[in-house]
Amino acid sequence: MTKRILAPLALAQFVCSFAGSNMNVMIKDISDDLDTTVQGVQVTITIFLLVMAALMIPGGKLTDRYGRRPCLLAGLALYGAGAVLSAVAPGLGVLILGNSILEGVGTALLIPPVYILTTMIFTDLTARAHAFGVIMAAGGVGAAAGPLIGGLITSAISWRAAFVFQALIVALIVVLSRSVPDPVPPDRTRHFDTVGACLSAAGLVLVVTGVLAADNNLLATALLLAAGVAVLAGFVCWVRAEERAGREPLLSTALLRDRTSNLGLATQNAQWLMLMGTSFTVSAYLQVVRGYSAIATGLIFTSATIGVLVSSLTAERLARRWPQRTLIMAGFALAVAGTAVLLALAAVTNNPWGSVPGLGLTGLGIGAMLTPSVNMVQSAFPQERQGEISGLSRSVSNLGSSLGTAIAGTILVAGLTGHAYAVALVVLAVVGLLGLALAALLPRTTMKTAAAG
Structure with a gap:
């Protein structure tokens, strides 16, 4: 029963994270097919992430009024419609409508219920920590594996088929979600x-x-x-x-007065900024400057996928041995080291596989700290605040994703032929160091296996 409930929730997080990164390896194919530019594709990706960030808090609040499961299904329906529209887009405008707007709004509706339902259904602390470990692993792998899966589909069929792939996963989630209960009835009298x-x-x-x-x-x-x-x-x-x-x-000021939660939110923002910023930077550089294909770029990103997968799936075991603060700090240290390796190897070799070690370290670091950060934030508040904090947490994370793509993309577009690649990576490394400093301010005495809700 537990697996039947967890599977659609984890898949929902996977497909939304996948959507945020898989287009990175389609930059050249989409720009050629739709007669647009690298900047046009960058804007499409950024708007998608931004719509999610902007609407995630309202999306979380709507679950109290209309119910968690109905909002999940409504979000899936919008997301699926957006994926189909993107697959047949004749130009950049329609792609933005389908991918950036419809998929973005759909994600903002469906992701808060994933976290709220997990909190309500998995009441045992250990079971909840395990459930959130699986969901965050699915999200991290979706983001990290997006370039690989997107590259394989683009090279074998077309970039449009990648959106068909998303629509099929959404259909599967709708079928599987029939086993997901809604523990608390909706309250239509709740003020919005x-x-x-x-x-x-x-x-x-x-x-x-x-x-x-x-x-x-x-x-x-x-x-x-x-x-x-x-x-x-x-x-x-x-x-x-x-x-x-x-x-x-819309948002209680009580959520902004908890020091641990605020620091946890700041680290979440920095984590996703680094992950999405690095993904866009390296993908654009390999395709536009080095001229590599979508499949070659996706294969290079396999190391990041493996890194995120390994560290995310061991998150529950690590949480039993180490405080969450330690795991978050170690994650930032690994991610910054990965960025430094990317810079160093780019300076001494033209081999495309020179990016593999740096991406692997970055993925390992990001995966290690995703679950602890969510645990610390969600565990700081009681059940009646879960709709608000889930929306705020996902909004902050998606804002980080938006800023990562926007900042890295802006630097690259301003000078792809100069030292823009190095500048973008240096900026991302600075963000990682700031995240490390914030993580050091987290309390030392948090539970090793906290409630992830």
Whole structure:
């Protein structure tokens, strides 16, 4: 029974993470087929990740009002429709509608229920830790294996077939999800903070758009970032006003007052920024500068997939032996070391397989810290807060993914023929060092096997 419940939840996390990275090896094929540019594909990927980040918090709140399972199924339906539309897209605009908008909104609806249902169904601490280990492993492998699977499908058939593959997985999840119960009935009387949802989404969109504009107009970047910060500050003020008035806001300020949770969220953001930033940087460099095919690029990324898989699947065992803080710090150290190896080997060899050791170390590090970070954040709050914290946690992670692709892509597009590859990797290494510093501030005395919810 447990496996039947866990399988669709893990697959849902896999396909959404896969969607965020598999297009990285299709950059050249899509740009040629749709008569667009590397920047056009980068914008498509970034908008997909950004829509997820912007709508994840509202998506989490909707589960309380309409139910976890109905939101999961609605999200799967939207995602599947987006995948089919992307597969037949005649141009970049339709691809953005299908992949970036429909799949992005679908993901924002279906991912919060995955985490909330896991928390509610797996009540035993050990069982919950195991369940989240499997789900985070599926997510990490989806992100890391995206280039390999996408490369294989693109080379064997077409980049369009990769979207058909996603639609088929979604159909399988819908069938398997029949065994997933919804432990708590929906409450249609729950208030939904529409103003708060609009403010939070607008603020995140402005921030990431500002990063994307950096390669063309630094003044526009400064203005967009300032506007984004102002709107997010307005969101915080609105939330406080709603609480003072006795109404339920989109996000309780209580979620922002827990030091451990805040640090855990910051490390999640840095982890996904590094993972998606590295994936886009190396993929674009190998295809556009080195001229490698989608399949060759995907095969090179196998080492990252193996690294994430090994460390993610051993997360439960590691959590019994080491504090979560130690695992997160070790993960950042390995990821930064992997970035350094990528830089060093790129400087001394033109062999395409020179990227393998660095990607392997990066994958190993990311996989080691994904589950502990989620455990620390979700375990900091009671069950009645799980809808909010799940949405916030996934929003912060997807914002990291968006920023990773946006920052790396902006640097690369600004100068693919110069030292842009090295600059992008250095920036990602700095993010890793900041993540390591934040992880060092986490409490030393957290449970080794915490409740992952």
